[in-house]
Amino acid sequence: MKSMTREYGARAIRLSPLLAVLLAARHAWADGPQATPDIFAPASTPAQSIVGLSIFTLAITGAIFVVVGGLLTFAIIRYRERSTDAASEPPQIYGSVQVELAWTVIPILIVVVLFLTTARIIFAIQDAPEPKSALDVTVVGHQFWWEYRYPKLGIVTANELHVPVGKATYLRLLSADVMHSFWVPQLAGKTDVVPNHPNETWIEPQHTGLYVGQCAQFCGVEHAKMLIRVYVDTPEQFAAWVHDQQQPAPSDPEVAAGRRVFETNACTNCHRIAGTPARGTFGPDLTHLASRATLASGAVINNPQNLREWIKDPDHFKEGVLMPAMQLSDLQIDQLVAYLSTLH
Numbered sequence: 001m002k003s004m005t006r007e008y009g010a011r012a013i014r015l016s017p018l019l020a021v022l023l024a025a026r027h028a029w030a031d032g033p034q035a036t037p038d039i040f041a042p043a044s045t046p047a048q049s050i051v052g053l054s055i056f057t058l059a060i061t062g063a064i065f066v067v068v069g070g071l072l073t074f075a076i077i078r079y080r081e082r083s084t085d086a087a088s089e090p091p092q093i094y095g096s097v098q099v100e101l102a103w104t105v106i107p108i109l110i111v112v113v114l115f116l117t118t119a120r121i122i123f124a125i126q127d128a129p130e131p132k133s134a135l136d137v138t139v140v141g142h143q144f145w146w147e148y149r150y151p152k153l154g155i156v157t158a159n160e161l162h163v164p165v166g167k168a169t170y171l172r173l174l175s176a177d178v179m180h181s182f183w184v185p186q187l188a189g190k191t192d193v194v195p196n197h198p199n200e201t202w203i204e205p206q207h208t209g210l211y212v213g214q215c216a217q218f219c220g221v222e223h224a225k226m227l228i229r230v231y232v233d234t235p236e237q238f239a240a241w242v243h244d245q246q247q248p249a250p251s252d253p254e255v256a257a258g259r260r261v262f263e264t265n266a267c268t269n270c271h272r273i274a275g276t277p278a279r280g281t282f283g284p285d286l287t288h289l290a291s292r293a294t295l296a297s298g299a300v301i302n303n304p305q306n307l308r309e310w311i312k313d314p315d316h317f318k319e320g321v322l323m324p325a326m327q328l329s330d331l332q333i334d335q336l337v338a339y340l341s342t343l344h
Contacts, residue, residue, distance in 0.1 A: 034212050034227050034298050037185045043211060043232070044187040045168075045204040046125045053121045057114060064110070125189070128202065134168040137161065141173070141180030141193040141215070143322055144222040145284055145297040155245045156272075158284030159297045161230045164238040165208045173199040178220065184213030184230050192217060205232040212298070221320030227298030248275040249287045249343050258339025261332045270323070273343065283323065289343045296321070308337045 042048040139161075140147040148157050163169040173182055173193045180193040182201065191201040205211070213228035233241060251259075262268070263277055270283035278286075292302050296318050300306045309316055311333050314323040328336065 034229070034294075037212050039185040042186055043205055043207045043209070045206070046188040046202065047186055049121050049125060050189050053118060056117060060110060060114065125202075130170050130202070131168050134170050134202075135163060136170055136172070137163070138172045138174065139182060139193070141175045141177075141182070141219070141226075143177050143220050144215075144226040144318065146182075146226070146228060147176075147284065150242075153242055153246070155242065156285045157245060157288065158292075159227075159229065159294065160292050161228070162238060162241050163203065163205060163230065163232055164235050165205050165232050168202055168204045170200065170202045173201065179217050180215050180219050180226070181217035182213070182228065183216040184211050184228055186211045187213075187230060190216045203230075205230075208232045208234055208237075222318045225297060225299045225318050229294065229298050244291065244344070245288055249273050251275065252339075252342045255335070255339040255342055258335035258337070261328070261336045262339060265326060265328070267326070286340065286343060290341050291344045304337050304341055307340060308333055311336060 040051055040054075042051045136150070136152060138149040138151060140149070146159050146161075148159075148161050149155070171182070171191075173191055175193045175195040177195065179195065181190050182193055183190040184203070187203040187205060188201050191199055193199060209232055211230045211232065213230070215223055215226035215228070217223075219226065259276070262273070268276075268278040268280055270280040272278050272280055272285045272287065274287040290302070294300065295302045295306055295310055296314070299317050300310070306317075311326065311328070313325050314321045315325070
């Protein structure tokens with residue numbers, strides 16, 4: 001009994017990190033503003049190919065399950081032991097060459113078909129030529145947020161990616177620290193974000209709306225709340241968003257006290273706000289913070305109450321996040337929140 005207890009305890013210890021990750025992921029999806037994505041509702045050209053491959057694979061494996069399960073059920077019922085059976089061992093029969101060839105050749109053919117189909121889809125997505133009209137975006141994974149750079153548009157933003165509908169967007173994936181993985185199921189497959197090894201993927205959304213995803217590679221304590229939000233806009237909406245993002249941060253005299261709090265504390269070491277001395281790159285660019293729907297990489301809704309709590313104690317929303325509590329007074333926090341809330 002003691003040995004069994006020790007064995008179960010050892011298993012529990014081995015499983016606990018996995019359970020912790022799963023529970024953290026469930027907590028991130030359940031408590032934040034982010035809905036669970038539907039992986040079987042593709043809204044982009046690469047995702048449509050991937051879902052088609054998934055359904056094809058599920059159909060083949062489902063047929064195998066039905067055939068094997070049916071034969072197993074038939075054998076269990078048809079050849080079960082009966083009270084009239086002799087007590088001696090049943091007669092031993094040797095294998096059939098035809099049957100053994102069948103259950104060797106058929107699985108090989110199934111594996112070859114699945115391999116060739118998968119390889120065709122992979123190469124079709126990876127080798128797709130980039131159109132001249134494609135939008136280029138550089139995605140940088142940080143612990144624990146996403147940076148988006150639009151090199152041709154002169155825009156740097158964070159956590160919320162905006163792209164136009166019906167147009168290919170090519171993403172160049174970089175990592176600022178550890179390994180991440182960019183995954184928005186309804187738009188494209190998973191693509192790893194590897195330090196010192198640029199990677200690429202692309203999307204071509206067919207419908208407007210919000211599409212959500214997740215960092216799919218364990219990257220640290222707050223991996224489960226490193227969420228992704230992709231806004232697919234109409235051409236007019238995207239043009240308006242680009243115009244707004246290209247503007248400098250507004251300067252409102254009514255919140256000058258909050259700006260002074262920002263500029264005279266360590267905020268400027270990590271964050272950037274265009275038009276101010278703040279030039280930090282370790283944290284997200286805050287030039288248009290108030291235009292974003294969420295805070296903390298999608299963890300909570302962006303409103304003054306949550307922003308205030310985030311500044312006061314970032315661990316309240318993301319335990320283990322790298323942003324420190326600045327130990328500001330309540331008055332300073334109120335002034336800073338008032339200032340940041342004007343950054344549309």
